[in-house]
Amino acid sequence: MELEYKGNNLIVTGLKDFDLKHIFDCGQCFRWNADGDGSYIGVARGRALRIKQSGDTLTLYDTSEKDFESVWRGYFDLDRDYGEIKKKLASDDVMRAAVLYGGGIRILNQDLWETVVSFIISASNNIPRIKGIIERLCAAFGKEIEYGGEIYYSFPDFEALARLTPEDLAPIRAGFRDKYIIDAARRFASGDIDEKYIRSLDAEGAKKELMRINGVGNKVANCILLFGLSHTEAFPVDVWIKRIMEYCYFDGEESIEAISRFALERFGDLGGFAQQYLFFYARENKIGTV
């Protein structure tokens, strides 16, 4: 992987196991959108970014080396060897196919607070609507970010949301999840839930702590562990994962608990990566929906 500058744009070459479409469409994030001409625009960690991939070359527009090193290198998980992960996972026909299909997936290292709220919103919802709710939340309560002559909005911090009531969130149209968002914000703002403390815990302890938040159950907590806390053994089982696992590894219907146990035993610390390859493969091919 090499870096060079052309004007204000940072060019990264020599990428392996990296594909923006796979990364943004595997269900882990909600704030990146295709913008014609193959580029994507998104907001993360309080910064907006236009990014474009062509083969093994990535262009980050109007990006300083400082921002790349302090934010984007870690966010895109560029220092992890996904070739090794894929090799280990591709030990059966199902995973071989899934890894081949979504070979450019990376698990983004996202902000914990944003991940908590985003996956609270994800409950009993669909991805286009989740994205809509989050964009309205950011536009209403986030901070303005100017980038490339346009205005974007940061994800609102918990102090801003802790001051609100469910009625204030009505325009966001989050439905029954509005009170959960506010419960989460108040717990973070009061220190009842503490990011440093959560990060000091192992996956099991962090999960227990997260599940104290109203609206965070087993599945949402697993998503937060994986996408916001780098606990790569977390294997969130949603309807898509349940379907593809039942279809490919079981003989018909199976409980979420049994599927989770199977995943931990088979994939171990790589469960989260396996989950992302499977989710992308299942959704893009509508596997199990018949």
Add this chain to the structure above:
DNA sequence: CACCAGGCAAGCC
């Protein structure tokens, strides 16, 4: 018009 969407909490037994 049912039914479903990256589930969860509250209310039952």
Add this chain to the structure above:
DNA sequence: GGCTTGCATGGT
């Protein structure tokens, strides 16, 4: 403890 049900909203 496990099992059932209501939940907001929008798309099919």
